[in-house]
Amino acid sequence: MSERRRGAALEKALLDAAWEELADGGYVKFTMDAVVQRAGTSPPVLYRRWSNREELVRATLLHVLRENRLGLPDTGSLREDVLTLMRDINKTRVELLTVMSVHLAGFYQETGTSPSELRNPLSSGRKQLVDVMFARAVERGEVDPERLTDRIKSLPFDLLRHEILLTFAPVPDQNLEEIVDTVLLPLVR
Template sequence: MSSEGDGARATRRRGTELEAAILRATWDELTAVGYARLSMEGVAERAQTGKQVLYRRWRNRAELVLAAARHRFTAIADDIPDTGDLREDVLALLRRMVRRFSDFGPDLVHGLMAEAGDLGPEVREIMTGVMGTILERAARRGEIRIEAVNRRITTLPADLLRHEMLLTKDPIPEAAIIEIVDEVFLPLIRARGERPPV
């Protein structure tokens, strides 16, 4: 009988069934041992498969854990806020990020941030795309001049919130979210919007 790898089961699982089992095992292992102690070997053993099966799908534990988190929770990019107002959209997005911080827990968030370099560039582009959509909608409503917004400004709210998350294990207060939007992001957007096009 053929095997899945060095930890084969009697009944071979394939495709989505196998992947779902691995992702569930990853989350269970994360809950049991924490991010720092999580290993591909431990996940493979819990999933009753071989670690090479994992490495064929995910290059490292950061990618595996992120996939497990996405399997468990709805992705922020799948439900981009659209309130009809730029301020409210950005506040809603940051609040979702804070809820995700709470769902994941600081151990996981800090672990993934520390290993962000192990994640592919497409992962880092997700929030850029989400904010880009919010800003494009605001531009169509006449709230901003999209040409005045560069990449750094586009990612600024999420970057500042991630910085808050990195520095704490406590819940992020609502006041911090409002400060990022009202005292940093929107004034910067408005100041650039007042400049004549180059």
């Protein structure tokens, strides 16, 4: 006899099952019943938490972003910190970006939202991570703080995401280095 899941463990199991459904079949095939089946629970358990699939999709994406937060590199140089973070994203986020862009196209159309609304950097912790990384570079004297804007700080990661979405595959390391060396660093020094 298996132990009954409750509270946070049950919610995690439901959200994990919902993520697997989205990754396997996309939003078009995503149903509350499929999540119930995959999670091995009953419809009332799911509907007590989320009343429809839109709410469940939003909660699922926030869950996946929070579960897969990346660590803050501290290599001693902005170049290496940015490259380390980009390499971590490159290794771990291709599926997430693909699901959020391609598999959720029907969701965006149905709800009138966009990937940027679901990819809130505040909910994923990304903005704080990047701000700390650049603040360290300012303290080390590597960058001109007058040149730092939120757009410039996000630029290498925006370019990485763009390349991933063009190929649905990890970006070659030489491309990551080119983004940092020829785009980012000249802008901040």
